[in-house]
Amino acid sequence: MTRFKRRAMTQTHAPQANNAPRHDWTLPQVEALFELPFMELVFQAASVHRAGFDPSEVQLSQLLSVKTGGCAENCGYCSQSAHFKTGLKAEKLMDADEVIARARAARDGGAQRFCMGAAWRELKDRDLPRLAAMIGGVKALGLETCATLGMLTADQAKQLKDAGLDYYNHNLDTGPEYYGDVVSTRTYQERLDTLAYVRDAGMSTCCGGIVGMGETRRDRASLLHQLATLPSHPDSLPINGLVPVSGTPLGDKILRDGAKAIDSIEFVRTIAVARIVCPRSMVRLSAGRDDMSRELQALCFLAGANSIFVGGKLLTTPLPGQDEDSALFQALDLRPMGVGRTAEAVAAE
Numbered sequence: 001m002t003r004f005k006r007r008a009m010t011q012t013h014a015p016q017a018n019n020a021p022r023h024d025w026t027l028p029q030v031e032a033l034f035e036l037p038f039m040e041l042v043f044q045a046a047s048v049h050r051a052g053f054d055p056s057e058v059q060l061s062q063l064l065s066v067k068t069g070g071c072a073e074n075c076g077y078c079s080q081s082a083h084f085k086t087g088l089k090a091e092k093l094m095d096a097d098e099v100i101a102r103a104r105a106a107r108d109g110g111a112q113r114f115c116m117g118a119a120w121r122e123l124k125d126r127d128l129p130r131l132a133a134m135i136g137g138v139k140a141l142g143l144e145t146c147a148t149l150g151m152l153t154a155d156q157a158k159q160l161k162d163a164g165l166d167y168y169n170h171n172l173d174t175g176p177e178y179y180g181d182v183v184s185t186r187t188y189q190e191r192l193d194t195l196a197y198v199r200d201a202g203m204s205t206c207c208g209g210i211v212g213m214g215e216t217r218r219d220r221a222s223l224l225h226q227l228a229t230l231p232s233h234p235d236s237l238p239i240n241g242l243v244p245v246s247g248t249p250l251g252d253k254i255l256r257d258g259a260k261a262i263d264s265i266e267f268v269r270t271i272a273v274a275r276i277v278c279p280r281s282m283v284r285l286s287a288g289r290d291d292m293s294r295e296l297q298a299l300c301f302l303a304g305a306n307s308i309f310v311g312g313k314l315l316t317t318p319l320p321g322q323d324e325d326s327a328l329f330q331a332l333d334l335r336p337m338g339v340g341r342t343a344e345a346v347a348a349e
């Protein structure tokens, strides 16, 4: 077994010296990365990370739910689906001024990117003017703008780009083989189509998935294989750990079985493989970070994660508070990446 792993690592899967993104990964190659001895895997991922990024910098993004609940999709993990009784109250689309005020506070708290999320199956043209006002206002604050609004048409993608949208988030959730166990109201191909419209419109893509939903390691490898073989790798690659929500099919299953959604070491492996197969993506710790120890987060940063969501809440699930994150950054000698840093953070460098 050991000999097999060593041969696989040295012959096929060592990171390329020039760290250039590859788009020809095969699923067996991605699976073989998962099988590497843990220390080797983390070392390779950390080497790839250092070749492309300053490992002491972590990007801070903040996500605001601008339209909560009542979604027509049936994603089996989601508290916002109208298909499940989770006790969440559906709300209307927020006013642009309110969103811009929240974005200003996020910027003053150190965020570089502000993401606006709406629980929609797809974007309706009637909502575009208000969204354009939000996007323009957030961008005028000097923040990068991101939105996640469900499926788009090619024309809607162009209109969002014209409004100043930098990034569009549309996750694949999992590999195509497990996808049918997660959602049935939207096909995998529809997700890929929306991503294509976003790329064609000239926006950057934010695309990742969720682990700990009962999928196998092969399913996790298959998700990363999909991402690594897209025409261009996602600019941001969020890896979410399932936060089991009572009332959702996948959340109830985890809560009923009393099992941990995913083993911590397996989570770090997933981060490391994501870093290796998408060497220039911002690999983001997203949902589930609230449940991670400081030590686990440190291992994830070592394995190539270089982006986090901040702000105490991620749509409807909790995140660590600002004080906790500041203390973690101090303990690990990390600093926020790029623009939008607080005066204190800049002065402290």
Ligand code: SF4
Binding pocket: 071, 072, 073, 074, 075, 078, 079, 080, 081, 082, 118, 119, 120, 121, 150
């Ligand atoms: S994950 Fe998004 S698309 Fe799916 S039910 Fe929740 S809000 Fe709707």
